[in-house]
Amino acid sequence: MTQPLVIFDLDGTLLDTASDLIGAVNRVMAEEGLPPIDPVTYRATVGKGGRAMVSAALGAAGVEAEVRLLDRLTERFIDQYIRHVAEHTRPFPGAMDALDRLTAADVRLAVCTNKREVLAIELFEKLEILERFVVICGGDTFPVRKPDPQHILGTIEAAGGDPATTIMVGDSAADIDAARAAGVKVVAVTFGYTDIHVSELGADVVIDHFDDLLPALAALSPALADKLDAKA
Known part of the structure; x- marks a missing residue:
């Protein structure tokens, strides 16, 4: 058998992994001069993947998640995340x-x-x-x-x-x-x-x-x- x-x-x-993933999103948002997302409110988005998290963060900031912008910020999110992948x-x-x-x-x-x-x-x-x-x-x-x-x-x-x-x-x-x-x-x-x-x-x-x-x-x-x- x-x-x-x-x-x-x-x-x-x-x-x-929520703290490190949301932290990576918020570092990208800060680089863009946009407000961070709340870790508690957006915890459920973690299971949907990085692209969905970035899209949700842009939406919360009132920014349209245009495809090229979303592509660019998602790659920056990945870069930020891998630098802090096991921080918390x-x-x-x-x-x-x-x-x-x-x-x-x-x-x-x-x-x-x-x-x-x-x-x-x-x-x-x-x-x-x-x-x-x-x-x-x-x-x-x-x-x-x-x-x-x-x-x-x-x-x-x-x-x-x-x-x-x-x-x-x-x-x-x-x-x-x-x-x-x-x-x-x-x-x-x-x-x-x-x-x-x-x-x-x-x-x-x-x-x-x-x-x-x-x-x-x-x-x-x-x-x-x-x-x-x-x-x-």
Whole structure:
């Protein structure tokens, strides 16, 4: 049987990246002589990607997000972000313990994120957790990205997994819709970046803390349950 695989989204699932992402947007806004966005009000935009964040910031400042302007400022946002990629970013509470326990149980771990692959790898390297994952697939790794199911299926293939023994963990409609379309079960976390509560998005299980992840995985997958029981 193929070794069980757990795939994680990054922003809003494994890592709380909001402060560094919004900080990068606000540095670009300052360079343009425009007002910053409020980190609390615009937290949900983090899950939509850098371009959407820049567009929202321009809209809040009353500036039309014309395509060439948006292209230019998005590239400057990326430049600012990579300089400060791990300044305030930290794993969500319990995340590292959950990864440790899954690794100890011989469960393979991967990441499927809409973040650019180079940014995801840089961030994991800065936080010294890159080696925990067999593969990191970003939003530009394949021709498509979530919610397209091929993003998840491509990640599974790259990790040497099987959709039948894979579970996706995410925080957004893109994660859940992609997993559903790929035929993969999905656990949703409530502490991520979405303006619609994940309980309304059709996940198999919803958890409020990483302490609840392993029981959720075991409930969804007999193969994972066996692995975790054997290690207990």
